[in-house]
Amino acid sequence: MNKIEAKKVNVFYGDKQALFDINMDIPERQVTALIGPSGCGKSTFLRCLNRMNDVIEICKVEGEIKINDYDINQKSTDVVRLREKIGMVFQKPNPFPKTLYENISYGPEIHGMAQSKDELDQIVEDSLKKAALWNEVKDRLNEPGTGLSGGQQQRLCIARAISVKPEVILMDEPCSALDPIATAQIEELIDELKKEHTIVIVTHSMSQAARVSQQTGFFHLGKLIEVGSTDKIFKNPNQQQTQDYITGRFG
Amino acid sequence: MTEKPHTVKSYEEQLQQLTNNLVVMGGNCETALGNSIKALCNNDNTIAEAVIDNDTVIDNFESQIEQEVVDLIALRQPMAIDLRETVTALKISSDLERVGDLAKNISKRTKLINNNLPDNLTQSIERVGAIVQKQLKLVLDAYTNRSPEIAVDVWEKDEEVDNLTNLCMEEVIKYLKSGKENVEYGSHLLFVTKNIERIGDHVTNIAEQIYFLVNGSYLEGDRPKGSQPIVNGEK
Numbered sequence A: 001m002n003k004i005e006a007k008k009v010n011v012f013y014g015d016k017q018a019l020f021d022i023n024m025d026i027p028e029r030q031v032t033a034l035i036g037p038s039g040c041g042k043s044t045f046l047r048c049l050n051r052m053n054d055v056i057e058i059c060k061v062e063g064e065i066k067i068n069d070y071d072i073n074q075k076s077t078d079v080v081r082l083r084e085k086i087g088m089v090f091q092k093p094n095p096f097p098k099t100l101y102e103n104i105s106y107g108p109e110i111h112g113m114a115q116s117k118d119e120l121d122q123i124v125e126d127s128l129k130k131a132a133l134w135n136e137v138k139d140r141l142n143e144p145g146t147g148l149s150g151g152q153q154q155r156l157c158i159a160r161a162i163s164v165k166p167e168v169i170l171m172d173e174p175c176s177a178l179d180p181i182a183t184a185q186i187e188e189l190i191d192e193l194k195k196e197h198t199i200v201i202v203t204h205s206m207s208q209a210a211r212v213s214q215q216t217g218f219f220h221l222g223k224l225i226e227v228g229s230t231d232k233i234f235k236n237p238n239q240q241q242t243q244d245y246i247t248g249r250f251g
Numbered sequence B: 001m002t003e004k005p006h007t008v009k010s011y012e013e014q015l016q017q018l019t020n021n022l023v024v025m026g027g028n029c030e031t032a033l034g035n036s037i038k039a040l041c042n043n044d045n046t047i048a049e050a051v052i053d054n055d056t057v058i059d060n061f062e063s064q065i066e067q068e069v070v071d072l073i074a075l076r077q078p079m080a081i082d083l084r085e086t087v088t089a090l091k092i093s094s095d096l097e098r099v100g101d102l103a104k105n106i107s108k109r110t111k112l113i114n115n116n117l118p119d120n121l122t123q124s125i126e127r128v129g130a131i132v133q134k135q136l137k138l139v140l141d142a143y144t145n146r147s148p149e150i151a152v153d154v155w156e157k158d159e160e161v162d163n164l165t166n167l168c169m170e171e172v173i174k175y176l177k178s179g180k181e182n183v184e185y186g187s188h189l190l191f192v193t194k195n196i197e198r199i200g201d202h203v204t205n206i207a208e209q210i211y212f213l214v215n216g217s218y219l220e221g222d223r224p225k226g227s228q229p230i231v232n233g234e235k
C-alpha cells in the first residue's frame, strides 16, 4: 500500500524551477531512498512531503501530494499536525538551544504523550537508546544539546524526531556526519523503525541506500529519472543515466 | 552497450586489467586445447609436455583474477554492470581453469599412448576437438565484444558438440571391442573424449555468464541437448 503519492509535483525557487513533474509513490512501512548528484532536488522533494518548503519565502510548490489519501497541499491542512505525523531529520543537525533532555521531551510533552514525569523520562531514554546516543549522554542530560559533537547532535535530532512516534520519518543525509559505528546503529534503527513507520531517506552513500532501502529513486537536474526496487536499481537499472551515476561514471 | 569510463581512473584501470587478464587466460586455454588434441592425434610427446607445463600459467591466471576480484569487491564495492563484470570474471576464470586441467589431462594420457592410433579414431577425435575449439574461440570473442548474440549461438551449438561426442564414443567402443590389446589405449580415449565434451560444457557455462554480464538476466530455458549419451556420466 502507498503511504504517500506524489503527482506532477513542480517546485520553483523564484523563477528557477527545481523539480519537474515528479510522480512518485512511497510504499507504507518501507524505506525509500532518494539518490542523485548534489543540487538535483532531493532535499527539495523531501521537504514537499511535510510542507517544509512553506517556510522558504520564494519557494512555490505545485502538484498533488497525498498522504493517507489526503492532499496535504490543501489550504485547510493543519501544518503543525502534519509535521507531527511526518517527522524530519535535517541535513544539518539543528538541536534546540535547550538541554539534551528538553530536546527530546519537548515534543512528547506538548502532544500530551506522557501522563507522568516517569513516563516522560522513559520516552526520553527510549528515544536516545534507539538513536544510539543514550550511553554517551545519560550522565549529562541537563547540559545543552548544542554542546555535543556534530555526529552526536545528529543522533539527538533523530531521537527527537522519533520521540513523537511519527507515521513517516523523512531523513536528509542523517549519517553524513557519523562514524561507521554510529552509522551502523542508525541503519539498524532504520530497519527497526520500518516495522511501524514509513521512511524516506536522502543519502549520498550508494552502499547505504542499497543496505537500508527497499525502493530507490534517482533524481537528476530536478527530474526523477528512475524509481524502482532497490535491488533492481543497484543490480541492473533500466536507465543508462542511473547506471552511470551509481557506478561512478558521472559528469 | 559500451560504458563511459569511470570518473576514478584507477578504478577504470583495475576493471580493465581484470578483463584483459581473463582474455589472455582464455587465449592460453585455446592454445592448450588445440595443442592437446594435436599432440594426441600426431602422437607428439613434446607438444603434450608443453601443454602439461603450461597449465601452471593458466592456474596462476586464475589465482591472479581471484585476487583482483576480491580486491575490487573489498575496496571498490562495484555496482550494477561493474558488479556483474567482477562476479562473472570470477566464474569464467574458474571455468577456464577447468578447461586447462582437462587439456592437461588429455596430454597426460597422450604420453601413455606410444603407438599411432587408427586413423578413423584420430579423425573422430579431431572432429569433436575442432568444434569445441571453435566454440571456445567464439565464446572468448563473445566476451571480448560483450556480445550476448554470439554467446547464445555458442550455447545453442552445444547440441552439436554432444552429438559428435557420442559418435566419437561409438568409435572408441568399437575399437575397445575389437581386441583385448586395445583396452589400455581405448580406456584413455574414453576419458579423452569425455574431457573434450566437458570442455564444451565449460564453454556453455561461460556463454551463460556472458549473457548475464551484458543483460543482467539469465539465459532462460533448457539448452538443446544432443542424442542420448552412450556412456552415462554425471549429466
Ligand SMILES: Nc1ncnc2c1ncn2[C@@H]1O[C@H](COP(=O)(O)OP(=O)(O)OP(=O)(O)O)[C@@H](O)[C@H]1O
Binding pocket: A013, A018, A036, A037, A038, A039, A040, A041, A042, A043, A044, A045, A056, A091
Ligand atoms: N532556499 C533556496 N533558495 C533558492 N534555491 C534553492 C534553495 N534551496 C535549494 N535551491 C536550489 O534548488 C535546487 C535543488 O536543491 P536541493 O537542496 O533540493 O538539492 P539536493 O539534491 O538536496 O542537493 P544536496 O545533495 O547537495 O543536498 C538547487 O539548484 C538549489 O540551488
Ligand SMILES: [Mg+2]
Binding pocket: A042, A043, A044, A091, A172, A202
Ligand atoms: Mg540536500
